[in-house]
Amino acid sequence: MTNITRRILLAGAVAFAMTPAARAADALKEIRIDWATYNPVSMVLKQKGLLEKEFAKDGITITWVQSAGSNKALEFLNAGSIDFGSTAGSAALVARINGNPIKSIYVYSRPEWTALVTGKDSKIASVADLKGKRVAVTRGTDPHIFLVRALLGAGLTEKDITPVLLQHADGKTALIRGDVDAWAGLDPMMAQAEVEEGAKLFYRKADANTWGILNVREQFLKDYPDAARRVLAVYEEARKYSLANYDDLKKTFIAVTKLPDAVVDKQLKERTELTHSRIGASQRESILAAGLALQQAGVVDAKVDVKATLDALIDDQVPLPTN
Secondary structure: OOHHHHHHHHHHHHHHHOOHHHHOOOOOOEEEEEEEOOEHHHHHHHHHOHHHHHHHHHOOEEEEEEOOOHHHHHHHHHHOOOOEEEEEHHHHHHHHHOOOOEEEEEEEEEEOOOOEEEOOOOOOOOHHHHOOOEEEEOOOOHHHHHHHHHHHHOOOOHHHOEEEEOOHHHHHHHHHHOOOOEEEOOOOHHHHHHHHHOOEEEEOOHHHOOOEEEEEEHHHHHHOHHHHHHHHHHHHHHHHHHHHOHHHHHHHHHHHHOOOHHHHHHHHHHOEEOOOOOOOHHHHHHHHHHHHHHHHOOOOOOOOOHHHHHHHHEOOOOOOOOO
């Protein structure tokens, strides 16, 4: 073998070592995952250390990051700061439309976590009454999408209101202080405003709340499919435990949020259903309807193939435990 041949072979080996396929073989050392107050299962998962137990034998560290809203979870996923993030299905779809390389792989809840909210003394009674009003909203979240769809149904658009862009908790504070006329709310802050401040949910539509969806970075799923499968298996364990042990779920929720019983019961008992896990036809239909409504409202470009994007977003092939 000549020296030139050796150099060519060596260069080829180095080049191969730098390819994504080769990098995928690197041992996984850390899994970064979010928790959120709008995702009760995530808090049980974190509190019980279930992922830590599952991956301890592999020497894999679990790092937890709090998401204050779908928008934050999606920002973290897009930046590569987390590997798994919990969002609303509609928010994940919009993010995918905007180029965020994520896959939706699991359902953690069927919530009615958003409604349009106003103060106890407000005369606002319908969506039409929002014309010309200041409305607190967090862009890139289910409450924002819920607001856009509600306005569309009343023959209005965001141009007919003054959106005040605030993160969810700050939106609640602005409503209670009277800085805004209404708020596209999110539990548990919405339940807290309702119970403690007499806030009114003047527009509710449970079917327009899209599902609680767990997303994964597409590259992580490609590089570590078995780790993703194991994460979902543990998530499923936490969901089933939460469903069967309400008192413990509530205790965990209160320990994290410091909210009173009445607020927590309103969110968990009245507006959160934990009986689903797989992304199926119902979830697809709900998310697609939201995407098409946003397109009709001009939020999503008319040229976007919403259904094709949804198909690219959802990966329902990651297996879940059958028992």
